Amino acid sequence: MPATAWRWPGRRSSRSCCWASVSSMFNAVDVIRTKRDGAVLSDGQIDWVIDAYTRGDVADEQMSALAMAVFLNGMTAAETARWTAAMVNSGERLDLHVDRPTVDKHSTGGVGDKITLPLAPLVAACGAAVPQLSGRGLGHTGGTLDKLESIPGWRAQLSTDEIQRQLSSVGAVVCAATTGLAPADRKLYALRDVTGTVESIPLIASSIMSKKIAEGASSLVLDVKAGSGAFMKSTSDARALAEALVSIGKEHGLGIAALITDMSVPLGAAVGNAVEVAESVAVLQGGGPADVVSLTVSLAREMLSLAGLSDVDPAEVLASGAAYETWCRMIAAQGGDPDAPLPKPKHVHVVSAPSSGVLTSLDAYAVGVAAWRLGAGRTRKEDPVQHAAGILCHAKPGDRVSAGDPVLELHTDTPELVEPALAVLTDAFEIGAAAPERKILLDTVR
Incomplete structure (x- = not known):
């Protein structure tokens, strides 16, 4: 038996007589009506509809209707956990x-979020094993894989x-996740994007957690962003999402915690691809922006605590x-230089800067x-990105500037x-007399 095994838990063949008898108990219209009328879906309904949709037996228009019903009427914690499991x-x-405790991290996405x-x-x-299966950017939020592909050979x-x-x-x-991990989520995610149902907290939470549970780490720390550059604009919405994520994780036996962090201002000075790699290397070499260092160390402490390594100080290891x-070693192992x-x-x-004073705001979005x-992101998943494209923030809120000082430096290979x-x-930034104090860590949910 190899050290790593791929398991197919709960998969049922559509040709199985047993599964045929079970499937005859349900149909898509009844499942849609149940949720449309505000009732709770049964475990059997959830298991059936996710399996049938994955196999193509439930049509996109039917799943669209169900997603809208969930968007409008919500799901209980038990429903969301069962939906995730399915x-x-x-x-x-x-x-x-592996011989080390495994711990993963997931961010809900932001601007300059190279953490x-x-x-x-x-x-x-610090002694843990980190299996970080990541994705690509879409729209204004960058993708970890796009950033790392700036490195030659990686x-x-x-x-x-x-x-x-x-x-x-x-x-x-x-690295990239394989196509075999949570294929139901991949289909439903694309459908939600074109049906106006992206903002449903049960659907967001089950999407995130289905992939993370399938990745196999024993514990998980979530970085749930709040602010203009985040998916969740308010702290209260971010907290609701964090609580849903943590609840699902606990239902599935994960050690889990969520940090709610500010995304009203870009993280660090670099936003883009290669520029974020350079900033990350600066942090690893003992420098880098204070907010990136602070959040990196805070998340590391939470991850190490869940991994049973709380006696290790990540700040000392970083230094x-x-x-x-x-x-x-990690970059070289994946072919990069x-x-x-x-x-x-x-x-x-x-x-x-058009005038002198203190930068009072810098809108992350x-x-x-x-x-x-400028080319750092993509509109469609198949679009290419420019690795050199991005923005350097020469000033952040609280910094004093003089008229004519550089505030933002735009990078692109395409001048137009x-x-x-x-x-x-x-209207991305303002200059005034003083800036409000910024707090990066807003709350913690355990």
Whole structure:
């Protein structure tokens, strides 16, 4: 038996006479009506509809109707947990066998959110194993894989054996998830995006947790963002999502905690792809912006606590250089050259301060959209990204600037993209007498 095994829990063949008799008990219209009328779906209804939709026996228009019914009427905690389990059971599940405790991290996405890059090698250098299966950017939020692909030679696609070997030898792997993990979620996620049902907390929570449970780590820390650059704009909405995520994790036996963090201002000074890699390396080498360092260490402490390694101080490990050494090994293990020069933009445009004073605000959403328009992000999943595209924030709220000082530096390989990026930055920052104090860690849910 190999060290890593792929299991197909709960999959049932449509040709099975037993499954045929069970499937005859349910139909899509009755399931839709149940939720449309505000009733609670049974475990059998949930299991059937997720399985049937994955196999193509429930049509997209029927699942669209059900998703809208869930959006309008919600789901109980028990329904959401069962929905998540059904999506996990729709595909493969990674069974990890390493000599270290396994702990994962997931962020709900933001602007300049490169935290996975320094965090994974830091936690690995502290003694845990970090299987970080990540995704690509879409719209104004960047993707971890897009950032790492700025590094010459680095590859995102790994086999299960490669994941296992790298976790055992390096302690950290950041790579793409296989198509076999939670295929029901992949279908439903695409459907929600075009049916106006993305904002449903039960559907968001089950989408996130189905993939994380299928990845096989024994514990998980969530970074739930709140603010203009986040999916959840208010702290109260972010807390509701965090509580739903933690509840599902506990139902499935995960050690789990959620940090609610501010995303009203971009994280760090770099927003984009190569620029975020460079900033992450600076953090691993003992420098970098204070907010990136602070959040990285806070998340690392929470991860180490869940992994039973709370006696290790991640701040000391970061300062020692051990996390940077782990980074170099992690990048090299995936074919990348950690010493290779990163891509540079062909065109740079500077946005200067129109007056003197203190930068009082810098809107994360506007900066994220501008970076996207410069080529750092994509509109469709199949679109390419420019690795050199992005924005450097030369000033952050609280910094004093003089008229003519650079505030934002726009990077792109396509000069004609500067004008549409500037259009969204018109009111992106303000200059006044003083800036309000910013708190990055807003709350914790356990």
